[in-house]
Amino acid sequence: MKYVLVTIALFFLALAFPVASWAASNICTDSTCSSAEVGPFMKGITKACGNSGSCTLTDIMQVFHNIGNYILGIIAAIVFLFYVYGGFLMITAGGIHENVKKGKQALTLSTIGLLIVLLAYSAIQTLYTTLRSGSLPEEETQYAACGPGPVNAGASCALNSTCTEDGTCMSACDQNWVRDNGGRVEAGQYVLGSGGTLTLRTCMDINRPGATGCQADLCPGDVNFQCCTIEETL
Numbered sequence: 001m002k003y004v005l006v007t008i009a010l011f012f013l014a015l016a017f018p019v020a021s022w023a024a025s026n027i028c029t030d031s032t033c034s035s036a037e038v039g040p041f042m043k044g045i046t047k048a049c050g051n052s053g054s055c056t057l058t059d060i061m062q063v064f065h066n067i068g069n070y071i072l073g074i075i076a077a078i079v080f081l082f083y084v085y086g087g088f089l090m091i092t093a094g095g096i097h098e099n100v101k102k103g104k105q106a107l108t109l110s111t112i113g114l115l116i117v118l119l120a121y122s123a124i125q126t127l128y129t130t131l132r133s134g135s136l137p138e139e140e141t142q143y144a145a146c147g148p149g150p151v152n153a154g155a156s157c158a159l160n161s162t163c164t165e166d167g168t169c170m171s172a173c174d175q176n177w178v179r180d181n182g183g184r185v186e187a188g189q190y191v192l193g194s195g196g197t198l199t200l201r202t203c204m205d206i207n208r209p210g211a212t213g214c215q216a217d218l219c220p221g222d223v224n225f226q227c228c229t230i231e232e233t234l
Helices: 002-023 047-052 057-091 097-133 172-180
Strands: 156-158 161-163 169-171 197-205 212-215 225-233
Touching: 057 097, 156 169, 161 172, 169 172, 172 197, 172 225
Parallel strands: none
Antiparallel strands: 156 161, 161 169, 197 225, 212 225
């Protein structure tokens, strides 16, 4: 029992070691701390928590999440070793019934252990997501396949995109562009303005040179891919 307590104490000492360096004011440089800055168990905590100890419940949950994944990793490694051990006994049994029996038992225990690891990992991820967001993770969105004709017109076919009457999957940005120009142009084409100016409003990287008036939530892709206007002079 004494050795168990010592082991637990050393474990939490290793966990708490990065906290001792809070005396330094700038441990973490980004919005969240990296493993190199605060250790593997505190990876992902906020900058305020890592630099000054101003931790929130979210930071505490992040630490428990990291510890849970670390423990599951160790258990998964043990399960793998049992698989190897059971397989080795089966292969080298040489007709010895006792070794065959031990090999089967090892494989059976390994399979049970693997199922436990998978269930535990799913439970940890679900609990972590629920506690951080306040709701269960949403199911993956099912998108419609656009086809010829107006069968799926208006159905969601991708993120911030719907099917058009001609069977094209088009972003909200491009559809707005077509409507704003009275349907005179197709998405992806420029409009010739006064003074020889070519204007286009479509989905693009917000860091593209000349991109202006960018709007989010109108295009598929990440936050850097938005509905922007770009002008070129002939």
